Amino acid sequence: MKHAVVIAILVILCTFLVHTGLTNIGLLPLQASVQAVAVDQLMGIHIWLISFLFSLIMVTLVYSLIVFRRKKGETGDGAHIVGSSGLEVAWTVIPLLAVITLAYIGARSLGEVRRIDPSALQVKVIGGQWYWQFQYPEFGVMSTELYLPVDRQVDLQMTSKDVIHSFWVPEFRVKQDLIPGRTTDLRITPTIIGKYKVLCAELCGTSHAYMEGAVFVVSQQDFESWVKTQQSSIPMDPVLRGEQLAQQYGCTNCHSVDGSSKIGPTWYELFESEVELDNGTYVVADHEYLIRSIINPNLQVVEGYSANMMPPFEDTLDQPAIEALAAYIESLK
Ligand code: CUA
Numbered sequence: 088m089k090h091a092v093v094i095a096i097l098v099i100l101c102t103f104l105v106h107t108g109l110t111n112i113g114l115l116p117l118q119a120s121v122q123a124v125a126v127d128q129l130m131g132i133h134i135w136l137i138s139f140l141f142s143l144i145m146v147t148l149v150y151s152l153i154v155f156r157r158k159k160g161e162t163g164d165g166a167h168i169v170g171s172s173g174l175e176v177a178w179t180v181i182p183l184l185a186v187i188t189l190a191y192i193g194a195r196s197l198g199e200v201r202r203i204d205p206s207a208l209q210v211k212v213i214g215g216q217w218y219w220q221f222q223y224p225e226f227g228v229m230s231t232e233l234y235l236p237v238d239r240q241v242d243l244q245m246t247s248k249d250v251i252h253s254f255w256v257p258e259f260r261v262k263q264d265l266i267p268g269r270t271t272d273l274r275i276t277p278t279i280i281g282k283y284k285v286l287c288a289e290l291c292g293t294s295h296a297y298m299e300g301a302v303f304v305v306s307q308q309d310f311e312s313w314v315k316t317q318q319s320s321i322p323m324d325p326v327l328r329g330e331q332l333a334q335q336y337g338c339t340n341c342h343s344v345d346g347s348s349k350i351g352p353t354w355y356e357l358f359e360s361e362v363e364l365d366n367g368t369y370v371v372a373d374h375e376y377l378i379r380s381i382i383n384p385n386l387q388v389v390e391g392y393s394a395n396m397m398p399p400f401e402d403t404l405d406q407p408a409i410e411a412l413a414a415y416i417e418s419l420k
Pocket residue numbers: 214215251252253287288289290291292295296298
């Protein structure tokens with residue numbers, strides 16, 4: 088009994104010591120969103136639990152090694168102990184209750200994190216190898232930087248252009264995969280004005296580690312002026328708008344505009360030319376052909392190129408954007 092009391096006291100002391108250590112080495116980054124509070128509460132409980140379990144095991148182990156070691160002159164075997172119903176019930180019931188309690192707290196936190204605010208700001212997130220892109224359909228704005236007004240929930244509707252990526256801003260805590268062909272969502276209510284970084288948390292190829300994007304949490308006023316600046320940088324002329332889109336969406340990474348050879352067919356003098364398809368037929372590259380090829384490039388594949396090289400832009404670009412791109416391609420002669 089004396090040993091049990093000593094061990095209990097040592098375990099309690101050690102638990103507080105380990106807990107103080109763990110909470111003071113800066114395990115967690117800044118807590119900068121409403122959702123982060125719920126996540127950190129869970130994390131806090133777990134840090135207490137692991138401090139206790141670590142202490143329970145280590146204190147008992149070290150205590151036994153020292154106090155019950157073989158003394159000089161002792162040669163016999165140790166006491167032979169068989170079974171203990173009380174102990175077995177205890178180590179079954181206690182973890183069971185712990186798991187049920189954690190499940191309850193976890194479910195409650197999940198509800199907190201996924202709480203939907205109907206007045207949330209809508210932002211579409213597109214991930215690709217290796218970039219982030221953010222669209223604000225309400226304002227017709229597109230950006231490679233994520234601007235968010237402080238203290239307002241943002242509803243991120245996310246999808247991927249190619250492979251699975253994962254949207255993660257450590258300061259906001261929550262994380263969500265971006266999956267090609269599917270839309271996933273994430274809700275964040277940033278609470279602290281500042282500059283953050285969105286990281287990709289899913290291994291997605293050679294430049295995965297560099298797939299970062301700037302995130303700015305700003306005042307409502309600064310957000311509005313940013314939107315205005317962005318809107319005024321959108322050219323009214325469809326050809327210029329198309330040129331801007333071609334760069335923003337990476338079209339010109341694969342399609343040259345001067346006739347030179349790249350991954351995809353050149354756009355130079357493409358309009359109204361005769362194009363040979365991979366099934367041996369010919370088609371005139373008229374306006375409809377250009378629109379069709381942007382929406383679904385795998386429908387008519389040009390001879391010498393393979394299907395599935397270019398993603399369909401049906402869901403990514405709206406009608407005016409597709410028309411603007413076609414207008415730009417038509418101007419290249
Ligand atoms: Cu995208 Cu890793």
